[in-house]
Structures are given as C-alpha cells and as structure tokens.
Amino acid sequence: MRQSIRLAVFGSLMVLFAGCGVLDNPMEWFRGGNQSTFDVKGPVARQQLDLFYVTLWVTLFIFVTVGGVLAYTTFRFRQRPGDSDNPPPAQTHGHPLVEIGLIAGAVFLLVIIAVPTVRAIYDIYEVPDDDDMLVIDVTAYQYWWAFDYPDEDVTTANEVAIPVGRKVKFNLRTFDVIHSFWVPRLAGKIDMIPNRSNWLWLQADEPGQYWGQCAEFCGESHANMKFRVFAYEEDEFQEWIEHQRSDALEPDDDDELAVEGADLFRRRGCMGCHTVQGTGAAGMAGPELTHFGSRKTLGAGMADNTEENLFRWMRDPDGFKPGNLMALDPQVQNLTDEEIEALVAYMKSLK
Numbered sequence: 001m002r003q004s005i006r007l008a009v010f011g012s013l014m015v016l017f018a019g020c021g022v023l024d025n026p027m028e029w030f031r032g033g034n035q036s037t038f039d040v041k042g043p044v045a046r047q048q049l050d051l052f053y054v055t056l057w058v059t060l061f062i063f064v065t066v067g068g069v070l071a072y073t074t075f076r077f078r079q080r081p082g083d084s085d086n087p088p089p090a091q092t093h094g095h096p097l098v099e100i101g102l103i104a105g106a107v108f109l110l111v112i113i114a115v116p117t118v119r120a121i122y123d124i125y126e127v128p129d130d131d132d133m134l135v136i137d138v139t140a141y142q143y144w145w146a147f148d149y150p151d152e153d154v155t156t157a158n159e160v161a162i163p164v165g166r167k168v169k170f171n172l173r174t175f176d177v178i179h180s181f182w183v184p185r186l187a188g189k190i191d192m193i194p195n196r197s198n199w200l201w202l203q204a205d206e207p208g209q210y211w212g213q214c215a216e217f218c219g220e221s222h223a224n225m226k227f228r229v230f231a232y233e234e235d236e237f238q239e240w241i242e243h244q245r246s247d248a249l250e251p252d253d254d255d256e257l258a259v260e261g262a263d264l265f266r267r268r269g270c271m272g273c274h275t276v277q278g279t280g281a282a283g284m285a286g287p288e289l290t291h292f293g294s295r296k297t298l299g300a301g302m303a304d305n306t307e308e309n310l311f312r313w314m315r316d317p318d319g320f321k322p323g324n325l326m327a328l329d330p331q332v333q334n335l336t337d338e339e340i341e342a343l344v345a346y347m348k349s350l351k
C-alpha cells in the first residue's frame with residue numbers, strides 16, 4: 001500500500017516537473033526560459049520584479065517569525081507525562097504591550113510593502129512625458145495580434161519591432177473577446193476588454209527577441225496566442241520601418257511555383273481575409289501578410305516560419321492551431337498538396 005502511494009506521488013511529480021521542462025534542461029528551467037518575469041530587460045518589468053522581492057522578503061520574515069514562535073511553543077509547552085496531576089497554569093487575559101507591539105509591527109511591515117507599491121502604481125500608470133515615445137496600436141483577435149504604427153503608417157501582425165532604449169506606448173483593444181497583452185520580460189500584463197481601450201508602456205534596455213503571450217483565457221487556442229517583440233537599435237529599427245512600409249515583392253518570374261502561388265492566393269479566396277500591400281489583397285479578417293516571408297514565426301508565434309511548418313499549417317489549420325478561423329474556410333480545406341506547395345513558395349517569397 002505504502003509502496004503504491006509512493007509510486008503515485010513520484011509519478012505525479014514527474015509529470016508536473018516535465019511540464020516545466022525541468023527534465024529536459026534543468027538550467028533553462030531555473031533561469032525561467034523565454035517567459036520569465038525574473039529575467040527582466042526593461043525598467044517597467046524591473047520595477048515590478050523589485051516590488052515582488054520586497055513583498056517576498058517581508059512575507060518570508062513573517063512566515064519564519066510566526067512559524068518559529070509556533071514551533072518553539074509547541075515543543076516547549078507540549079504535554080509531558082504526569083502533567084495532568086499538576087494544577088493548570090495561571091490564566092491571563094489581554095496583554096497591552098504585546099497587543100500594541102503586534103499591531104505596530106504589522107503596520108510597519110505593511111508600510112514597507114505599501115510605499116514602493118504605491119510609487120510603482122503611479123510610475124507605471126502615468127503616460128511617460130516623452131517626445132520620443134513610440135505609439136503602437138494593438139488589436140487582439142481570437143488567436144492573433146494586429147500591430148499598427150499610426151505615426152509611421154505601418155501595419156503588421158504577430159511580430160512587433162521596437163527601438164531599444166525608447167519608451168513605447170501600446171494602445172490595447174480587442175476585436176472580439178477579452179484577451180490580455182503580456183511581454184513577461186518587459187512589462188506586466190494588461191487586459192484587452194471589448195469596447196474599452198487600455199494601454200501600457202514599456203521599454204527594452206537591450207536588443208533581442210522577447211516573447212509575448214495572451215494572458216487571459218480566450219478560447220481553444222488561447223495558449224497558442226503568442227507574439228514576438230523584436231528590440232532593435234535605432235538605425236536598425238528605422239530600416240525595419242522602411243521595409244514594412246514598402247509594398248510586397250512580386251515573386252520572381254523564374255520562381256514558377258511562387259508565381260503560381262500568387263495566382264492561387266487571388267483565386268482561392270486568401271485575399272478575402274488577408275492583406276498583401278500593393279497586390280490588391282486587402283482582407284481584414286486575418287493577419288496582414290505583406291512581408292510574411294521575413295517573419296521568424298507563424299501562427300501567432302506558435303512555430304518557426306519554415307516551409308515545413310507552413311505546409312502543415314495550410315494542410316490542417318485546425319489540427320495545427322485548434323479553433324482558428326482559417327480552418328472553417330472550405331476553400332482552404334479543398335486545397336491539394338500541390339496547391340499548398342505553391343502557396344508556401346509564394347508566402348516565403350514575401351520577404
């Protein structure tokens with residue numbers, strides 16, 4: 001019996017830890033991976049992490065003190081053989097010094113937590129007064145993200161670029177249900193609520209790739225609703241903006257497969273849902289694809305943007321990413337493997 005309980009506990013711990021990836025790569029797990037709020041790279045996330053540590057140390061102190069006193073008294077005043085023969089100890093009621101001391105101590109500890117908390121709330125909830133600030137409008141859709149740069153005249157999807165060292169304000173809206181915008185290493189999350197606009201600001205201190213994630217359950221593919229933030233140095237960022245602003249590349253005439261794919265893209269209704277700037281495709285129901293070939297990921301940060309994954313995605317959209325709208329399109333369901341290969345070639349040509 002005891003053996004089977006031990007096995008069951010051990011088995012469930014294995015499953016639990018496997019979920020954290022600790023078995024695959026213990027160091028990576030310890031560091032926290034790509035969505036770690038402990039490996040912060042911007043002032044907002046850092047302030048939030050500092051706040052976490054202040055709260056952690058104060059509550060740890062309370063835990064150790066209260067737990068220590070409890071353990072000490074339990075041991076020190078435990079019942080011993082022969083105790084029942086003795087008269088009960090003197091009974092007391094109230095102790096002003098102890099009571100005032102406990103209240104004062106509790107208030108003091110709460111103040112230690114409250115002061116930095118209130119300061120952080122104001123710092124984070126105030127739009128920074130900064131002429132350099134970049135504004136990006138984000139719209140969440142069931143399982144993907146649209147990013148607009150209103151001042152730069154750029155629209156993109158699922159991958160967003162920001163300049164290092166500059167404050168960025170994200171205006172947050174949703175097209176359908178409640179989602180939540182979260183870039184763990186740069187800033188805490190803010191919900192995107194229908195018919196309301198929210199916002200948050202953040203800043204990246206180092207160039208790099210930061211993972212984003214929808215943090216509010218929004219349907220079957222909530223967990224697959226990711227995005228990437230690319231932080232570039234200023235000149236690289238300006239190059240990126242220029243490139244995004246340009247029209248889509250026409251596929252090379254030599255690349256017959258891509259030319260055929262471009263034709264299929266028009267004929268098989270893809271353009272009804274997707275925009276490819278400069279080609280007449282101006283659909284708004286799905287992600288913008290003008291420079292899709294230059295993106296690192298597909299399916300809203302779900303997988304690497306490889307030909308193989310792209311093929312799997314179009315072959316069986318619902319199997320790849322359950323609940324997504326493209327899976328419902330009969331035109332997509334009826335594509336032959338040859339047609340999908342042509343569409344993949346076209347997509348990859350959209351650098």
Ligand code: CUA
Pocket residue numbers: 140142143178179180214215216217218219221222223225
């Ligand atoms: Cu969108 Cu969860």
